[in-house]
Amino acid sequence: MATTDKEVNELIKREYEHGFVTDIEADTFEPGLNEDVIARLSGIKKEPEWMLEWRLKAYRRWLEMEEPDWAHVGYPKIDYNSISYYSAPKRKEDMPQSLDEVDPELLKTYEKLGIPLHEREKLAGVAVDAVFDSVSVATTFKEPLAKAGVIFCSISEAIQDYPELVKKYLGSVVPAGDNFFAGLNSAVFSDGTFVYVPKGVRCPMELSTYFRINAANTGQFERTLIIAEDSSYVSYLEGCTAPMRDENQLHAAVVELVALDDAQIKYSTVQNWYPGDEEGKGGIFNFVTKRGACIGKNSKISWTQVETGSAVTWKYPSCVLRGENSVGEFYSVALTNNYQQADTGTKMIHMGKNTSSTIISKGISAGKSSNAYRGLVKFGPGAEGARNFTQCDSLLIGDRCGAHTFPYIESKNKSAIVEHEATTSKVSDEQMFLCRQRGIEPEQAVSMIVNGFCKEVFKELPMEFAVEAGKLLEVSLEGSVG
Amino acid sequence: MLSIKNLHASVEDKEILKGINLEIKAGEVHAIMGPNGSGKSTLSQVLAGNEAFEVTSGEITLNGENLLDLETEERAREGIFLAFQYPVEIPGVSNLQFLRTAVNAMRTHRGEPEMNAAEFMKLAKEVSKQVDLDPAFLKRGVNEGFSGGEKKRNEIMQALLLQPKLAILDETDSGLDIDALQVVSNGVNALRAEDRAILMVTHYQRLLNHIVPDYVHVLAGGKIVKSGGRELALELEERGYGWLGIKDEETADSSANGSGN
Numbered sequence: 257m258a259t260t261d262k263e264v265n266e267l268i269k270r271e272y273e274h275g276f277v278t279d280i281e282a283d284t285f286e287p288g289l290n291e292d293v294i295a296r297l298s299g300i301k302k303e304p305e306w307m308l309e310w311r312l313k314a315y316r317r318w319l320e321m322e323e324p325d326w327a328h329v330g331y332p333k334i335d336y337n338s339i340s341y342y343s344a345p346k347r348k349e350d351m352p353q354s355l356d357e358v359d360p361e362l363l364k365t366y367e368k369l370g371i372p373l374h375e376r377e378k379l380a381g382v383a384v385d386a387v388f389d390s391v392s393v394a395t396t397f398k399e400p401l402a403k404a405g406v407i408f409c410s411i412s413e414a415i416q417d418y419p420e421l422v423k424k425y426l427g428s429v430v431p432a433g434d435n436f437f438a439g440l441n442s443a444v445f446s447d448g449t450f451v452y453v454p455k456g457v458r459c460p461m462e463l464s465t466y467f468r469i470n471a472a473n474t475g476q477f478e479r480t481l482i483i484a485e486d487s488s489y490v491s492y493l494e495g496c497t498a499p500m501r502d503e504n505q506l507h508a509a510v511v512e513l514v515a516l517d518d519a520q521i522k523y524s525t526v527q528n529w530y531p532g533d534e535e536g537k538g539g540i541f542n543f544v545t546k547r548g549a550c551i552g553k554n555s556k557i558s559w560t561q562v563e564t565g566s567a568v569t570w571k572y573p574s575c576v577l578r579g580e581n582s583v584g585e586f587y588s589v590a591l592t593n594n595y596q597q598a599d600t601g602t603k604m605i606h607m608g609k610n611t612s613s614t615i616i617s618k619g620i621s622a623g624k625s626s627n628a629y630r631g632l633v634k635f636g637p638g639a640e641g642a643r644n645f646t647q648c649d650s651l652l653i654g655d656r657c658g659a660h661t662f663p664y665i666e667s668k669n670k671s672a673i674v675e676h677e678a679t680t681s682k683v684s685d686e687q688m689f690l691c692r693q694r695g696i697e698p699e700q701a702v703s704m705i706v707n708g709f710c711k712e713v714f715k716e717l718p719m720e721f722a723v724e725a726g727k728l729l730e731v732s733l734e735g736s737v738g
Numbered sequence: 739m740l741s742i743k744n745l746h747a748s749v750e751d752k753e754i755l756k757g758i759n760l761e762i763k764a765g766e767v768h769a770i771m772g773p774n775g776s777g778k779s780t781l782s783q784v785l786a787g788n789e790a791f792e793v794t795s796g797e798i799t800l801n802g803e804n805l806l807d808l809e810t811e812e813r814a815r816e817g818i819f820l821a822f823q824y825p826v827e828i829p830g831v832s833n834l835q836f837l838r839t840a841v842n843a844m845r846t847h848r849g850e851p852e853m854n855a856a857e858f859m860k861l862a863k864e865v866s867k868q869v870d871l872d873p874a875f876l877k878r879g880v881n882e883g884f885s886g887g888e889k890k891r892n893e894i895m896q897a898l899l900l901q902p903k904l905a906i907l908d909e910t911d912s913g914l915d916i917d918a919l920q921v922v923s924n925g926v927n928a929l930r931a932e933d934r935a936i937l938m939v940t941h942y943q944r945l946l947n948h949i950v951p952d953y954v955h956v957l958a959g960g961k962i963v964k965s966g967g968r969e970l971a972l973e974l975e976e977r978g979y980g981w982l983g984i985k986d987e988e989t990a991d992s993s994a995n996g997s998g999n
Contacts, residue, residue, distance in 0.1 A: 684826065685789075687826050689786075689789075689810065690826050691836075692811040693814050693820050694900070695843035695847065696840055696843050697811060698811070704828075704835070705831060708828055709829065
């Protein structure tokens with residue numbers, strides 16, 4: 257019996273909560289993958305025939321491919337027939353036109369994740385295309401973008417509304433046969449983002465997408481395609497979070513960027529998928545293919561990533577530098593704690609004359625985690641005067657974690673220049689003693705030292721992301737001291 | 739203020755301090771002198787709570803509170819400050835951010851509101867002038883690429899910012915030229931206050947020309963073998979340590995990294 261006010265209140269509160277929380281009904285496919293499943297998926301999305309053909313071709317190709325095992329990670333074999341390949345929240349109407357039309361349950365979930373759309377709307381210059389499971393549910397700031405001629409929509413919409421652009425560029429940077437996970441994604445991608453910036457346009461705001469995995473046992477396979485026409489500029493931000501679940505979940509995304517003459521694309525990611533618990537149970541398998549093609553002369557693609565989540569990460573955002581004088585950049589902070597494993601890095605493929613690339617990678621390992629940098633710098637015969645600078649730093653916290661560096665350099669042009677610097681350091685007892693002697697808590701000291709280590713990368717992030725990234729490191733490092 | 743009784747401490751099972759007794763009152767300046775390897779730096783590190791050293795027996799109290807029960811950061815907040823002999827670098831963390839974090843940790847402990855970036859910047863600029871450091875140093879990484887003299891001035895600046903009850907200066911004069919020594923000494927003299935004690939650890943008498951101590955102690959073989967006033971230091975300069983029956987090259991703690999000298 258409830259005898260005190262406090263207990264009574266708690267009882268009331270419980271009932272209150274119970275009355276108002278309702279599960280979102282979801283259309284979820286039975287687990288399993290075959291041509292019928294793909295056809296059903298394509299059908300639900302009312303895709304044109306060519307799209308279904310494209311998917312089926314990818315699927316048939318994928319069946320002949322083998323899952324890669326060269327990465328410095330270990331995980332139980334994935335049964336691709338135990339995954340459901342489609343889950344969408346039920347909607348009353350086809351697409352909500354404004355936030356008011358979005359299911360309040362969804363909005364509440366976003367708020368729990370710290371992504372209040374209403375607030376984000378107010379934040380100057382940020383448009384949010386939110387993806388909940390597999391379907392975009394809210395897109396804000398469409399109007400000012402439309403005025404500038406920028407297309408920012410879900411890939412499903414783009415397939416309907418801009419088929420010529422999609423046909424021309426989808427798979428042009430990451431073909432279906434590129435690798436096992438890209439092949440799977442090509443067959444079953446459920447949604448994602450499409451951005452098109454016309455000639456000479458500087459996108460008037462930062463574009464941003466938050467992805468979220470909700471339903472259990474559901475794979476998320478989003479597909480992002482960004483096209484920057486001649487002399488255009490776009491900055492795209494991507495944030496990822498997922499709730500805690502004991503089961504592992506698969507995330508196999510593909511991102512393709514295309515930069516034409518004098519165009520510039522800046523792509524920033526803060527990835528905080530659920531990393532699993534302290535014993536290494538659960539967490540996301542993040543097997544992602546991200547690649548940008550600098551097709552035009554003087555074009556530039558920059559990848560900036562802060563990776564703190566996922567149980568296993570397999571990710572190499574890359575640049576193919578075809579255009580003369582084109583520039584590729586990769587700035588990365590990858591933090592692993594507890595039992596997380598990361599094998600991440602980049603590929604810079606120099607094909608054109610005087611192309612240049614910069615790689616700054618900061619790996620932080622804590623707990624019993626394993627953190628590997630894997631990078632390829634390649635110069636084709638036509639890469640006259642090309643150059644690369646690579647800096648690869650590892651920071652170890654404690655003595656049970658591991659850091660590995662696998663740099664590969666291939667050159668078919670004698671004039672190409674490569675500089676490579678690598679360091680491995682530890683958060684030293686002396687540094688900790690200095691901080692603590694000045695009255696600073698050990699956790700705060702580690703977080704400060706790690707943030708200092710990552711500074712070169714954080715300064716590449718858009719302002720609000722940089723703050724978030726710093727906080728994220730702090731949270732991710734919890735329990736790594738002592 | 740500070741009371742040390744029969745303090746024994748060791749590093750890696752090797753005993754370095756073998757029964758130290760010392761009383762320091764508020765307002766006093768004490769100098770600890772002694773040959774290399776006598777345990778001077780070990781004493782500083784033990785007072786600050788460096789976990790590399792194990793206190794095997796004895797007690798240390800600060801205003802009656804048992805310091806040995808406190809973690810390093812708790813001792814710091816109670817007012818223990820150590821100016822390091824070899825300040826370590828923290829790359830990428832600006833001096834300003836580091837100092838503000840430290841000052842705010844102390845303020846929070848005292849129940850005072852935290853200082854915002856602008857307030858702190860103003861304070862830090864003023865204090866940096868006291869030790870003749872260009873305010874541009876505030877933006878650089880903690881001790882990153884600082885010269886030896888700059889590091890020492892930076893340490894004294896921190897003491898001035900944190901306003902400790904007991905400032906321990908570990909060989910603050912080492913590696914300084916005469917001008918830098920003057921600047922650092924001015925900073926230390928600015929720290930002198932009725933409610934503050936200063937413990938200077940030094941190998942050389944010359945520092946004591948600039949910062950005149952009230953008491954001088956000679957540490958040898960892990961024990962204080964002689965105590966006196968200012969004149970003891972002058973006598974040591976003239977006669978060396980030999981007349982006290984001490985060899986100048988004792989190696990009692992030479993195996994302990996950073997604890998020698």
